[in-house]
Amino acid sequence: MTTDQRGEAAAGKGAKGTLSRPLMIVLATAVGAAVANRFYIEPLLSLVAGTFHVSTTAAGLLVTCANVGYVIGLVLLVPLGDLVEQRRLVTLMLVAAGVIAAACAAAPNLPVLMLTLGGLAMLSVCAQILVPLAATLAAPEERGHVVGFVTSGLLIGTLSARTVSGFAAGLAGFRLIFAVAAVVMIVLAVLLKRVLPPTPPAQRQGYGGLLGSVVTLVATEPELQRRMILAFLQFAGFTVLWTPMAFLLAGPPYHYGATVIGLFGLFGVVSAMAAPVAGRLGDKGRSGLTVTLSLALMVVSWGALALGASSLVALIAGIVLLDAGFQGAHINHQRTVFALQPEARSRINTAYMFAFFLGGVAGSSLAAVVYDAGGWTGTCLLGLVLALVALLLWLLRIPRRRSDAVLEGVPDAGA
Template identity: 75%
Template sequence: MATSEQESVPTAKVEQDRLSRLLMILLATAVGAAVANRFYIEPLLSLVTHSFKVSPTAAGLLVTSANVGYVLGLILLVPLGDLLERRRLLTGMFLGAGVVALGCAAAPGLPLLALALAGLAMLSVCAQILIPLAATLAAPEERGHVVGFVTSGLLVGTLGARAVSGFAAGVAGFRLIFVVAAVAMVVLALLLHRTLPALPSAQQTSYRALLGSVLTLVAREPELRRRMALAFLQFAGFTVLWAPMAFLLSGSPYHYEPTVIGLFGLFGVAGALAAPWAGKLGDRGRSGLTVTVSLLVMLAAWGLIALGGSSLIALIAGIVLLDAGFQGAHINHQRTVFALQPAARSRVNTAYMFAFFLGGVAGSTLAAIVYNAGGWSGICVLGAALATLALAIWALWRPRRPEGGAESTERA
């Protein structure tokens, strides 16, 4: 009898660990599927132009519409993760995203498609509620690893969406991907509702006060401001690479078709593999070192990317290194800011991701200007300059924080 009881203990522990890993996989999948909704339209603009008989400029406004919707979602919806019961909130947002995705598939014209895309992007910020939720569910000693694993879904979704969308469009036009997205959202809503524990919020405040407290957090937390600045520069550099990539690959010496160009996003997905390892190093007290190495890797990657103007191998190696460095630093930024105010993780993530997203907007704008003036060489100089500036901020800006600050909070 004693032997039987002793054998049941490790069996129960293995099953518990297995379920924990399955939940991590579900959360990462949900994050990737949600964030992908915002990027499906980008490789489909030429098809939309033909289907609705509109100008390329008018079709390009669909990307703007999705971006505006995402910003509104970051500001208005993500803070609700600190106010409402999160399982119910996430279930509702995923179901809503499924309904709106069907609206995208059925849109009879450009104005309704733009409105539906804005709504889909707005609801897709549920990914930014899932990531701080993962940090809450994780034990302190494994928080970096868990956040890294779940956040890897965000990079996979961001880069993989274009390839998946282009493939689906080749099969059945631009509407099919939104039907697939609708099904994915509904299935994930059901799985999350069944799997996530009920997590009632301890916050007792009004919605207006909740939104205002985001600015208060930014004002009170110098380390949050520092990481927001780094997030801005890093995502700007990330976007500087990807925004003009199609122009490089469609021209000399590559002359690739759009379908092949879309597949290059999959090389970037390899960088997502760095996220869990970077998180583990943070858990072991090496977060600062990991950020330093990651920023140096991003800077070095631009040398290879510059050679990628004529060398495919150098280009691919540079893409993998840039994305790995980007992920390594990003995960440790999130790990640190989530520890600043554990009861306000969704609002902290609102501030951090707002700066992150603004960096993407700035990067795409700068890339368009610089590529037109200086070509691929100009893009590489710009990317290296952004990486150098991030390194300088990391080395020189050292906010003072009491001993009970971020790192000690994480260990508590």
């Protein structure tokens, strides 16, 4: 038995005895709190501009710094999950995130805040190490459910971060949320150090070879390529909704203020409940069917969202449907790619999430242009096209993918 096989076997044995419901909750909480660090700054830009007496354009560069830091973390830090003992790695990353969050809270000027915020966003990719770690700790027959449950924390953290940040800023300015985040990171680091089982490193190669192997994985795994394309299209559609949402809600017929607009992100949290359900369906051999239905749900959602230009009920229904469909497909994509090469889960997640993130960048850029040219109707048409392309690519898959029956010994009903 090779070192990689021994590591996987050890993880499998640990899963059945150590991945309890409380541990799943801790992992989901840590994932949500880590990823939220990247989004706290977005509703605070005007406050930062006023505090440091800079233009809103200059303050807007903070979002760019956060995005750049996140990409650097995806490329350089997430692959370490296959090389370094993961309990030690995530503990160190959370402690470092706590220190840097405190530095954000104490930043004396904009350049320092830009630097520290970029570092905090880079360390927020700890969430992308914890998700494959949860998959490793889970028994094969429950892996989809576990990945779905833990990933629901990521969705909740992403959607609620702006609301929580805006609320904290209303109490004590932009610094408070980073001070709170610093404490949360340290507490989670201590907690994970105590409750996580040790996981043997899956790889013994050098760091340079580890990074290079990400490219090799993409080149040699057609199923990973396919799921990356779908992830790109799905997250592009997701951001097409959320990028111009504030403009729609601020204008007629709604005329909502910033606080109320921020609360709309919480409607998307409802879809987090779809993640464990979608994962459990995958565990029961219905991964292909679940992806098909989820992508179809995303297509249908854009009809409701189009009606949302004048109907609040339709708008809320469209948000819930789009996010639920997006989450259901995303969980089953991850479940499948994590099974391709168990010893390379962190590197596979690096490739998958990199495509995922690029889709978000493309979607937000397209949405800004399309909304200016075609308003909400044009935005919904763009989202519909992206959803239809994803569904067609999924349905027209030739040659047929390696099924989950091959990957994990679980029968798959296909689409």
